[in-house]
Amino acid sequence: MSCPDIKLQLLHKMSMGIKKEDRLFLLSQGICPVCQKRAVEPNRRMCLECLGHERDRYHRRKKEGSLKKKMARNNSRKMSEYYRRKEAGLCTRCGQRSAQHGRLCNRCYVKYRVKQVARQDDIQRSERPAYGRCYICGAEGLYEGHKVCRLCYEKRLETIPAMWANRDNSYFRSQNDLEYAIRNSEK
Numbered sequence: 228m229s230c231p232d233i234k235l236q237l238l239h240k241m242s243m244g245i246k247k248e249d250r251l252f253l254l255s256q257g258i259c260p261v262c263q264k265r266a267v268e269p270n271r272r273m274c275l276e277c278l279g280h281e282r283d284r285y286h287r288r289k290k291e292g293s294l295k296k297k298m299a300r301n302n303s304r305k306m307s308e309y310y311r312r313k314e315a316g317l318c319t320r321c322g323q324r325s326a327q328h329g330r331l332c333n334r335c336y337v338k339y340r341v342k343q344v345a346r347q348d349d350i351q352r353s354e355r356p357a358y359g360r361c362y363i364c365g366a367e368g369l370y371e372g373h374k375v376c377r378l379c380y381e382k383r384l385e386t387i388p389a390m391w392a393n394r395d396n397s398y399f400r401s402q403n404d405l406e407y408a409i410r411n412s413e414k
Contacts, residue, residue, distance in 0.1 A: 271409060282405055 245253075250260040254272060259265050261281075265274035273281065288294045312322045318332035320339075328336040355362050359369060361376035370377040386402070 278405060278409065282401075282408060285408065 245260060245263075253260040253263060254267065257267050259267050259274035259277055261273050261277040265276065267273060268275050268278065271278065285294075308322070309319050312319045313326075313330060316325055318324050318326050318335050319330040320335040321332060324332035324334070327333055331339060350358055350360065350365075352362065352365075355365060356369065356374040360367055361369065361379055362374040363379040364376060366376045366378075368376055370380045373380055375383070
């Protein structure tokens with residue numbers, strides 16, 4: 228192989244991104260898998276800088292309208308697949324077995340019911356302190372007469388100076404947007 232061919236292969240591998248195993252290894256070591264330089268934020272999958280870049284990218288794409296177009300394409304594809312499976316008498320979720328419980332096969336119906344029961348058994352956020360759980364994260368054990376755990380309490384204490392520096396609360400709005408986006412991306 229000539230030297231330019233090796234360079235092309237390396238460029239191709241770099242453009243493909245890192246493998247899942249490598250990404251998981253970096254996360255286990257506490258290193259951001261995106262930039263592979265900085266430490267991962269607590270309870271996150273990226274460093275703070277990469278999280279900011281991802282958030283900016285999301286909002287830029289949302290403003291351009293490319294996210295809506297992509298969602299519309301995916302929804303139309305999914306719906307056409309759903310109706311095709313329904314007409315064929317197959318499970319609308321997996322498409323492999325015949326539908327026996329409405330539009331679902333036995334396996335998909337059991338998975339659906341397990342998720343539904345787990346969701347119903349979960350304590351609502353407003354009721355968490357009454358059960359001795361943190362209002363914010365849901366962890367057990369409240370911190371000395373507060374409605375939050377020790378970690379959430381300390382985290383909120385750290386953000387107070389930023390709140391006073393930014394009286395319009397744009398700091399907290401951006402932090403909440405970021406946390407919301409990260410939680411939904413993990414699900």
